[in-house]
Amino acid sequence: MPSDAQISRLKPGRRTDIRRENERAILEAAEKVFAEAGFGGATMQLIADMAGLPKANLHYYFATKEDLYRRVVQQIFEIWLDAASSFDDAPGPIEGIGAYIDAKMDISRTHPHGSKVWASEVMHGAPVIQDYLETTLRDWTNGRIAVIQRWIDEGKMKPINPRHLLYLLWATTQHYADFGHQIQTLNGGKALSDRQWAEAKASVKDMVLRGIGAIS
Amino acid sequence: MPSDAQISRLKPGRRTDIRRENERAILEAAEKVFAEAGFGGATMQLIADMAGLPKANLHYYFATKEDLYRRVVQQIFEIWLDAASSFDDAPGPIEGIGAYIDAKMDISRTHPHGSKVWASEVMHGAPVIQDYLETTLRDWTNGRIAVIQRWIDEGKMKPINPRHLLYLLWATTQHYADFGHQIQTLNGGKALSDRQWAEAKASVKDMVLRGIGAIS
DNA sequence: CCACAACCTGACCAATCGGTCAACATAAAT
DNA sequence: ATTTATGTTGACCGATTGGTCAGGTTGTGG
The missing domain is CATH 1.10.357.10 (Tetracycline Repressor, domain 2)
Incomplete structure (x- = not known):
């Protein structure tokens, strides 16, 4: 069971930084969740919670669970x-x-x-x-x-x-x-x-x- | 993706043999499916298919997915x-x-x-x-x-x-x-x-x- | 200031899954 | 032969999940 410690995530104002920072936070959270639960056991909701984002926002940056997994x-x-x-x-x-x-x-x-x-x-x-x-x-x-x-x-x-x-x-x-x-x-x-x-x-x-x- | 090769399963008439043989077939199928899909990715349906049994029959021998996994x-x-x-x-x-x-x-x-x-x-x-x-x-x-x-x-x-x-x-x-x-x-x-x-x-x-x- | 693009999100949906159950079949015990 | 315990199964259900979408907010270039 993944620990629920949230990944730190800054909120920069600049557009490019927003994208970079959110993708970084998501990837960091995803790496941890995929490692601790496996691909099948991992949920987008848990990754979202750990990254401090709503789930729908994950799908804005990574279309599918497979896409996110592949990047990790x-x-x-x-x-x-x-x-x-x-x-x-x-x-x-x-x-x-x-x-x-x-x-x-x-x-x-x-x-x-x-x-x-x-x-x-x-x-x-x-x-x-x-x-x-x-x-x-x-x-x-x-x-x-x-x-x-x-x-x-x-x-x-x-x-x-x-x-x-x-x-x-x-x-x-x-x-x-x-x-x-x-x-x-x-x-x-x-x-x-x-x-x-x-x-x-x-x-x-x-x-x-x-x-x-x-x-x- | 687990290969869909079915586990061989004999159909002995004697009661004790039925239990032993079915549990063996289920465990063999479960070992393969858990290995190839992980616990979260494995499904009882797939294990049942590979063991050549209906899913409900799996739950007759192993109450839960966790029980089956633990045995493996x-x-x-x-x-x-x-x-x-x-x-x-x-x-x-x-x-x-x-x-x-x-x-x-x-x-x-x-x-x-x-x-x-x-x-x-x-x-x-x-x-x-x-x-x-x-x-x-x-x-x-x-x-x-x-x-x-x-x-x-x-x-x-x-x-x-x-x-x-x-x-x-x-x-x-x-x-x-x-x-x-x-x-x-x-x-x-x-x-x-x-x-x-x-x-x-x-x-x-x-x-x-x-x-x-x-x-x- | 305006218009456009990028970003955000709650609500929702179809699909899948673990597990249940009632009805039935079969083998063994009496 | 009858009873009983064991084995079998299709149909079903509540819960969860990946993914969608319409409508909103925010930053940015002109």
Whole structure:
């Protein structure tokens, strides 16, 4: 059940700002509601309440529930793609994969809702972002596999399967967002502290980098 | 959208068999529908159709949608707990964690729907299995952490953080079920073959066991 | 100041869904 | 054979939901 904390929403006078500000508030509320209730369980009324707008006003900015949902999914996808820059200009796996883990873990902490919406979307067969998987994500994946393979050829890491390394990285980093509730419960009901997050990041980096033979 | 392939359902004459067989067909259909549509998106009508029963008959065996859902979630949880036996009587991490990865990966292949339902349940804040997390799962987790710590103390693996190792194991193994659609898309739209599954299991075990210093 | 476009919203509607129920069918017990 | 408990089902209902719309308000360019 989504908490009923309302998303802050300013009321600027200028026309362009009104549109930008309302769309931002709606998207922020929608991300949270879709994450906590799923697409089918989410209601436009609840999103409207959390954004501090009447429901009819939502449909003025986003024609349908699907439109709104699609925007939320695209948002987290773009954030993840940006985080991939850490990968490119790195001299080796310690820097590249280490920075990628840092970036993905940071996103799991700052954007847990978006991560859950993405997970839910994929679990349901990616009905709205299938084309992204087949184009952008596939290209991105093949590019990183090539980079990892180069590091292997250069003897900077063991000859592991680059594809399954990527899956392990995605799975582990996103787990801290998608299964955050389970982790919190196993942490005595308390959210991970700054120190515990740092410990998590260090642990993941340590195990992964040793697992691929980049460190001993 | 769930595929409309109907669950096979026999029609035995004996009373006890009728109950058992119908409940089995309903649970099998429900697991698939809940996984593919989420709790909110699933409809009793669709589950009934897939089980080959009229909707009213569902409510004869399961009073409410929540009752049916709860049974599905408990089912996968028990399957996972059984898989943990691999952990206990192992002399060290190579055998124990290796066998655990094998078992969890096998479950991801044979019970992908159940895994997704569990993931969805946890992502939504575990509204129906919160008590399981706080009791059974917590006890189980603490028990395995103790086993791993013992292996560390005995010098059989590096002093990594046992809790985050468990999270990495859960995340990675379940990823092959929960994100199976994404993996399939990145595999040219084809489900992983037997050979590819074996490669996945070997890759995960290789990276993890080296990551914890159990192998070099 | 005026006119137009953008923005806002309460009331409403058709469709869908979880769940109920009364009537009926069948298998097992007596 | 008769009774009884269990299983089956179409029809139905109240509640909820996504989406619409007519009429109003507000900002902005001329």
